[in-house]
Amino acid sequence: MKDFGELILALDATTKTNDKLDSMVSFLNSATDADKLWFVALLSGKRPKRPVKTSFLREWAAEVSGIPLWLLEESYHVVGDLAETVALILPDVTETSEKTLDDRMQDLLGLKSLEEEEVKAYIVSAWAEMNKTERFVFNKLITGGFRIGVSQKLIVRALARHLSEEENLIAHRLMGNWDPQNVTFQKLLVEPDENENLSRPYPFYLAYPLEDTPQSLGDIHDWQLEYKWDGIRGQLILRNGEIFVWSRGEELVTERFPELEKLKDFLPNDCVIDGEIMAFKDGAPLTFNHLQTRIGRKKVSKKILEESPVVMIAYDLLELEGQDLREEAMDYRRAELEKIVASAKADSLMISEKIEPLNWGEAAKLREKSREVLSEGLMLKRRNSTYKVGRKRGDWWKWKVDPMSIDAVMIYAMRGHGRRANLYSDYTFAVWKGDELVPFAKAYSGLTDKEMQSVDQFVKKNTVERFGPVRSVKPELVFEIGFEGIAPSTRHKSGIALRFPRILRRRLDKRPEEANTLDDLKSILDFYNI
Amino acid sequence: MRLIEFTEKGLYCPQGDFYIDPWRPVDKAVITHAHADHSRWGMKSYLTHHQSIPVMKHRLGDISVAGLEFGEERKMNGVSVSLFPAGHIPGSAQVRVEYKGEIWVITGDYKLIDDGISTPFESVKCHSLVTESTFGLPVYKWKPQEEVFREMNDWWRENREQGLASVILGYSLGKAQRILCSIDPSIGPILLHGAIHNSNLALIDAGLKFPETELITKDTPKEKYRGALIIAPPSAFGSPWMRKLKPYKVGTASGWMSLRGARRRRNVDRGFVLSDHADWDELNQAVEASEAEKIYVTHGYTNIFSNWLKEQGLDAEPVTTEYEGELSEIGEGANQEKEAE
Numbered sequence: 001m002k003d004f005g006e007l008i009l010a011l012d013a014t015t016k017t018n019d020k021l022d023s024m025v026s027f028l029n030s031a032t033d034a035d036k037l038w039f040v041a042l043l044s045g046k047r048p049k050r051p052v053k054t055s056f057l058r059e060w061a062a063e064v065s066g067i068p069l070w071l072l073e074e075s076y077h078v079v080g081d082l083a084e085t086v087a088l089i090l091p092d093v094t095e096t097s098e099k100t101l102d103d104r105m106q107d108l109l110g111l112k113s114l115e116e117e118e119v120k121a122y123i124v125s126a127w128a129e130m131n132k133t134e135r136f137v138f139n140k141l142i143t144g145g146f147r148i149g150v151s152q153k154l155i156v157r158a159l160a161r162h163l164s165e166e167e168n169l170i171a172h173r174l175m176g177n178w179d180p181q182n183v184t185f186q187k188l189l190v191e192p193d194e195n196e197n198l199s200r201p202y203p204f205y206l207a208y209p210l211e212d213t214p215q216s217l218g219d220i221h222d223w224q225l226e227y228k229w230d231g232i233r234g235q236l237i238l239r240n241g242e243i244f245v246w247s248r249g250e251e252l253v254t255e256r257f258p259e260l261e262k263l264k265d266f267l268p269n270d271c272v273i274d275g276e277i278m279a280f281k282d283g284a285p286l287t288f289n290h291l292q293t294r295i296g297r298k299k300v301s302k303k304i305l306e307e308s309p310v311v312m313i314a315y316d317l318l319e320l321e322g323q324d325l326r327e328e329a330m331d332y333r334r335a336e337l338e339k340i341v342a343s344a345k346a347d348s349l350m351i352s353e354k355i356e357p358l359n360w361g362e363a364a365k366l367r368e369k370s371r372e373v374l375s376e377g378l379m380l381k382r383r384n385s386t387y388k389v390g391r392k393r394g395d396w397w398k399w400k401v402d403p404m405s406i407d408a409v410m411i412y413a414m415r416g417h418g419r420r421a422n423l424y425s426d427y428t429f430a431v432w433k434g435d436e437l438v439p440f441a442k443a444y445s446g447l448t449d450k451e452m453q454s455v456d457q458f459v460k461k462n463t464v465e466r467f468g469p470v471r472s473v474k475p476e477l478v479f480e481i482g483f484e485g486i487a488p489s490t491r492h493k494s495g496i497a498l499r500f501p502r503i504l505r506r507r508l509d510k511r512p513e514e515a516n517t518l519d520d521l522k523s524i525l526d527f528y529n530i
Numbered sequence: 531m532r533l534i535e536f537t538e539k540g541l542y543c544p545q546g547d548f549y550i551d552p553w554r555p556v557d558k559a560v561i562t563h564a565h566a567d568h569s570r571w572g573m574k575s576y577l578t579h580h581q582s583i584p585v586m587k588h589r590l591g592d593i594s595v596a597g598l599e600f601g602e603e604r605k606m607n608g609v610s611v612s613l614f615p616a617g618h619i620p621g622s623a624q625v626r627v628e629y630k631g632e633i634w635v636i637t638g639d640y641k642l643i644d645d646g647i648s649t650p651f652e653s654v655k656c657h658s659l660v661t662e663s664t665f666g667l668p669v670y671k672w673k674p675q676e677e678v679f680r681e682m683n684d685w686w687r688e689n690r691e692q693g694l695a696s697v698i699l700g701y702s703l704g705k706a707q708r709i710l711c712s713i714d715p716s717i718g719p720i721l722l723h724g725a726i727h728n729s730n731l732a733l734i735d736a737g738l739k740f741p742e743t744e745l746i747t748k749d750t751p752k753e754k755y756r757g758a759l760i761i762a763p764p765s766a767f768g769s770p771w772m773r774k775l776k777p778y779k780v781g782t783a784s785g786w787m788s789l790r791g792a793r794r795r796r797n798v799d800r801g802f803v804l805s806d807h808a809d810w811d812e813l814n815q816a817v818e819a820s821e822a823e824k825i826y827v828t829h830g831y832t833n834i835f836s837n838w839l840k841e842q843g844l845d846a847e848p849v850t851t852e853y854e855g856e857l858s859e860i861g862e863g864a865n866q867e868k869e870a871e
Contacts, residue, residue, distance in 0.1 A: 012790060012793075012794075013793075013799070013800060013801075014799060015794075015797060065668065067668050068838075068841060070837075071667075071668060071834070071838055074667070074831075074834045075667045075668060075669045078667060078669070078789075078831070079669055079789055079791065080789075080791050081791070084789070084790055085669055088668075088669040088670075088671070088788070089668045089669055416791075417791070418790075418791055418794070419791055419794045419795050420791065420795070421789060421790070421791025421792065421795075422789065422791055422792060423791075449795065466833075
């Protein structure tokens with residue numbers, strides 16, 4: 001596994017995309033097919049189920065290193081990564097083993113049929129035959145998530161270069177729910193069999209947030225405007241009479257949405273539709289909270305189906321009668337899509353209506369009001385654009401409405417993970433209820449490194465109490481917290497739950513007593529949850 | 531009355547009426563070493579190892595300072611004060627304080643291994659030990675320095691072959707000279723940032739010797755940078771001064787570089803795990819060798835390390851100070867200007 005360990009080290013050591021790409025290609029050029037397949041699977045998040053509980057890893061590592069468990073836990077809070085902590089505290093070794101990545105993966109997969117003592121014996125002896133880097137990678141194989149700045153796009157580029165193939169083709173072959181245990185590298189990427197690919201979705205084309213003014217996009221008549229729906233992105237595939245629904249997370253979710261499954265009896269032709277899965281009832285969209293009751297639930301009860309029915313709001317057509325339309329202009333794809341949606345005449349399939357303001361000024365006004373129709377803003381798509389792969393600038397933009405916001409006081413801080421390890425970077429915020437501060441949200445993103453360091457210093461100097469990794473601090477710093485949605489909650493003391501809370505900015509101009517109140521939050525809740 | 535008290539101005543010896551590494555202006559200060567968080571401006575008189583004097587004068591200007599040899603004794607109102615090598619940087623010392631048979635040792639910053647430029651650490655037996663704990667967690671274990679310098683030489687060679695400059699960031703006092711004296715000078719020319727050049731001049735006054743280097747000035751021609759090794763202080767990172775060195779690769783040499791999080795946050799091409807502080811094993815070794823009955827743990831993971839010592843059956847407690855350890859080396863100290871000369 002040395003080569004894979006070195007690859008991870010090299011990817012971790014640089015922030016430059018080209019250096020990462022070079023390391024990946026040189027690994028691919030010399031690795032075995034079995035190792036290459038694991039490389040793709042692991043880096044794109046297709047890892048087998050965790051074979052060992054992390055609580056066992058902690059116990060065993062502390063035992064082997066001769067330190068108490070609490071000291072390992074404290075170290076973990078500083079390091080911010082369990083796999084790394086364990087790799088660092090274990091004693092150094094002199095002899096290392098020659099096992100390959102595939103050998104280790106097969107070993108790990110075999111652990112589930114073993115007794116706890118046998119699993120422990122294997123893990124402990126594996127640690128004893130690896131250097132620090134290999135140990136880190138090995139632990140990551142168990143705990144999951146490498147987080148080394150390698151996007152799916154970059155994996156695709158490396159594979160394309162290694163195989164001398166087109167990137168789009170590779171991206172397409174990697175879609176879907178293939179399983180590294182049931183496929184070979186050759187079968188997946190070199191010699192795909194068309195019949196097995198009936199369900200295979202196209203890579204989604206994703207929009208960047210609009211960075212400049214909309215006027216910079218030129219004539220509004222070159223653009224198609226739609227609302228940006230706050231659901232989950234989905235792809236509906238009908239081929240040879242079979243229907244498949246994919247989510248953007250490349251998960252096959254057909255069974256979860258019987259309303260969409262039944263569309264196979266309505267759609268006039270074989271086709272692939274790109275759109276938004278939304279909770280929708282009585283001619284109007286429902287809040288995201290409704291959709292949430294459907295996500296993650298494989299079997300849906302009659303009651304939930306009635307309370308939170310879903311539809312697909314279609315906005316693009318990628319394939320028609322087996323023909324890939326992605327290179328056609330959007331105007332053409334849209335016209336074909338409208339025909340299909342119209343002739344399907346199904347309750348659960350509707351078109352994402354175009355909105356047609358006369359100029360960008362009018363468009364801006366519509367955007368301001370987009371929350372009133374439960375949308376998150378506008379989508380701007382160039383009328384002659386092709387359907388691209390992944391996130392690309394230029395033809396599609398999302399122009400989101402500004403988040404809702406509230407001023408809150410920081411009351412707890414915790415050390416972060418990854419890049420923010422060893423820094424107090426994860427905070428809990430509170431608003432006033434009388435003279436009490438009630439926590440209502442946690443957030444960790446939104447500050448610059450410099451601001452984070454100054455807050456870190458504040459936390460260290462103003463700690464009131466320590467609870468393990470968490471410190472309560474003097475309620476002094478005020479932040480503006482932005483969020484995308486708000487819902488009632490019985491699980492939180494404040495009685496509300498926020499969607500995507502994040503720090504918009506530090507309010508140096510505000511004293512803690514000037515922060516907002518729980519009543520302010522509740523009035524926002526009442527306004528958006530009728 | 532305790533022999534040493536922990537006050538708002540720093541560690542204080544009431545019987546001898548002097549402070550050790552105070553962070554507020556006082557009359558009499560005994561200084562462990564010349565780093566800015568231990569040797570501050572504004573004391574009426576300073577007492578320190580004689581090797582620290584040229585650097586302190588260079589940094590603090592015209593100060594009233596007296597020098598001691600290692601092991602030499604100075605009486606202050608009946609209290610015996612002497613210095614013993616701490617191995618942290620040239621001139622760095624532990625302060626031994628004795629009165630009526632009671633002995634305290636204040637370590638300042640220290641490491642146990644011989645770095646080739648600092649007088650190596652000597653263990654001193656005492657009743658009470660005040661130890662730092664910058665890297666007082668079991669995840670911090672340094673590999674042999676030979677291995678680190680081998681990595682550094684390889685990295686420089688590789689960059690040189692590609693026609694790139696290799697910029698290494700490290701404290702201008704201590705770390706920079708350690709690198710300078712351990713790197714292989716046959717690989718190519720070595721150039722210095724002004725802050726490091728100035729420290730070198732002060733250290734040459736203190737009796738140290740260095741390989742041949744060249745100071746970078748605004749007239750240094752661009753082609754000189756290609757393939758060269760350039761040593762600069764952490765504060766140079768991202769500065770206009772640094773942009774002139776392009777194209778380059780940049781590495782940071784610090785104990786913090788053993789953690790991926792710190793490495794990624796620093797956003798350098800390469801992190802070298804090289805520290806002038808004791809690692810976990812060295813801290814434990816130093817505590818044990820002191821045979822102290824009471825241990826006070828200062829700057830670093832004070833709570834965690836003292837809890838660990840307590841579990842080992844020792845009488846330990848954490849103490850709050852304003853020392854920074856190595857944090858400003860990765861641009862995370864409170865005093866960001868520490869390295870600006």
